[in-house]
Amino acid sequence: MLRTLEIRDMLIIDRLDLAFRPGLNVLTGETGAGKSILLEALGFVLGWRGRAELVRTGAEQGEVLAEFDLSPGHPARHVLAEAGLPVEDTLILRRTNGVDGRKTAFVNDRRASGAVLRQLSATLVELHGQQDDRGLLDPREHRRFLDTFGRLGPQIEALRDDWTALSRLRRTVADAEAAREERETEEAYLRHAIDEITALDPREGEEDELDAKRRLMQRAEKIGEDISRAADVLGSGGAEGSLATAMRWLEGVSEAADGRLDGALDALSRTMIELDDATACIRDCLEALQFEPAALEQAEERLFALRALARKHQVQADALAEHGTTLSERLATLEGTEADLARDQKALKVAEARYAEKAAALSAARAEAARSLDAAVRGELAPLKMDRAHFETTITPADPGPEGVDAVAFTVATNPGAPAGPLARIASGGELSRFLLALKVCLTRDSDGLTLIFDEIDRGVGGATADAVGRRLAALADPGQVLVVTHSPQVAALGAHHWRVEKQVTDGQTRTSVIPLSLDERTDEIARMLAGDVITAEARAAARSLLNG
Incomplete structure (x- = not known):
């Protein structure tokens, strides 16, 4: 409940201290006296958006302070706790505005952001005026009003989470499906490349072996003749035979030489062993040089195939086998991606079914809330001299979204038999005010500790209708607090507390004052x-x- 409002150096107010009370508080005055300035000042300290230039001409800084009483269960206490601000029975909001446009806010003498002010204001004050009318008259806002009335916030939050998950899955699946064609092309290439490498079955070091074998076979005919001649020279008909003959001769005379030939015989014996080794190597070489005529062609084909495949894949021939393994791993990854897509598609169907189920439940809850709201508004219209008017909340299908699949609109018919239509087109000025008052009463009925402000709610009505509006406002204020800016004497007479807003010009300076009456x-x-x-x-x-x- 709003207790005090102190305004310093704001617009045409130099100093103003107001003490509000429970019940119906009315503010009256001539048009242009400054009643709207009071609401602007209150909106400023509550963090609402308003005009940029608020500081009174000649002042360095403007300031507004508002003091509220908080009941034990007031929702503002939760906002304060969440923001880490002191939670007390009295809430003091203070906000300053410098001539440079800089704004500073304080909550219980602690610095606070404009966002925190706005969160608090939603629990403290409900304004019904020209700006608020546009909210009630805008069908895009009607669903929010209905959801608030029906206390459907938890259902909407749950559905919003499902919508977020559903949207994320849809994007994932769409991206995967868009990439599927490229993936299929890559998979075809990988399978072909892997088949090529697998068919060739390359081994590490095979290129060097084949190259050496090929060069040997290419030179075999040329070097084979010389190696054969060398074998003949060293064989039994050549050096080997001569050495054997020489050794027999020397062994026959060795005793007669008194051991002087022992060294020669030992050397010849070693030479025979080395000669045997050399001869064996030569024979091995000659055997290696013996190959089928097609072997060279086969070695060259294998070597050229290895090198060609290596060039194709831009790797060394020795790395072909490892490259094949890499390609196989990439193929497995792509095949796993396809499995992921199948899994995500299945998850998408589950998410769509879950969203549809919760959206249907929310639609049913909205239909029930709409019936309750319609009955409540009709109950409010009778005391406002509109007992023959008809109000209906219509719910029609809408594109699915984070808040369901429903479009909501408030429609009215002012006379029996007349077609129903949107509030703004069907109701006249006086009728519109009463419809909006009835709606506001219903939509704020359970707002504990909320100060309701009505800015000229009685415009367009007079006489008995104005009296009915005033009586409804007085009844609404009975358990709490209502502030009314009015030009209607019938409404003003029903106020429990009355202030007059005046404008004076002194020494060429215009000032607004508010006087308790x-x-x-x-x-x-x-x-x-x-x-x-x-x-x-x-x-x-x-x-x-x-x-x-």
């Missing part, structure tokens, strides 16, 4: 509202009649 002053103010500038005895009598109910 005594009973006699209220009589004169209501008489002015009835008669104009010249207050007659008849106007005072009528004012007293209104005040006496």
Whole structure:
């Protein structure tokens, strides 16, 4: 509940201290006296968006302070706790505005952001005025109003989470399906490449072996003749035979030489062993040089195939086998991607079914809330002299979204048999005010501790209808607090507390002041509202009649 509002150096207000009370508080005054400035100042300290230039001309800084009483279970306490701000029975909001445009906010003497102010304001004050009318008249906002009335927030939050997950899965599946064609092309290439490498079955070091074998076979005919001649020279008909003959001769005379030939015989014996080894190597070489005529062609084909495949894959021939393994791993990854797509497609179907189920449940809850709201509004219209009017909340299918599959619109018919239509097109000015008052009453019925502000809710109505509007506002204020800016004497007379907003010009400076009125002053103010500038005895009598109910 709003207790005090202190304004310093804002627009045409230099200093203003207001003490509000429970019940119906009315503010009256001539058009242009500055009633809207009070609401702007209150909106400023609550963090609402408003005009940029607020500081009074000649002042360095403007300031607004608002003091609220918080009941034990007031929702503002939760906002304060979440923001790490002091939680007390009294909430003091203070906000300054420098001439440089810089704004600073304080909550219980602690610095706070504009976002925190706005969160608090949603729990403290509900404004019904021209800006608010546009909200109630905008069908795009009607679903939010219905959801608030039906307390459907938890269902909507759960559905919003499902929608987020569903949207993410849809993007994932769409991206995977778009990439499928490229993946299929790559998979075909990989399979072909892997088949090529597998068919060739390359070995590490095979290129060097084949190259050496090929060069040997290419030179075999040329070097084979020389190696054969060398074998003949060293064989039994050559050096080997000569050495054997020489050794026999020397062994025959060795004893007669008294051991002087032992060294020669030992050397020849070693030479025979080395000669045997050399001869064996030569024979091995000659055997290696013996190959089938097609062997060279086969070696060359194998070598050229290895090198060609290596060039194709831009790797060394020795790396072909490892490259084949890499390609196989890449293919397995792509095949796993296809499995992931199948899994995501299955998960998408599950998410769509879950969203559809929760959206249907939310639609049913909205239909039930709509029936309750329609009955509540109809109950409010009768005291406002609109018992024959009809109000209906219509729910139609809409594109699926984070808040369901419903479009909501408030429709009215002002007379029996007349077609129903949107609020803004069907209702006249006075009817529209009463429809909006009835709606506002219903939508804020369970807002504990909320101060309701109505800015000229009675415009376009008079006489008995204005009296009915005033009585409904007084009844609404009975358990809490309502502030009304009004030009209607019938509404003003029903207020529990009354202030007059005045504008004065002193020394060329315009100032706005707000004066609390005594009973006699209220009589004169209501008489002015009835008669104009010249207050007659008849106007005072009528004012007293209104005040006496």
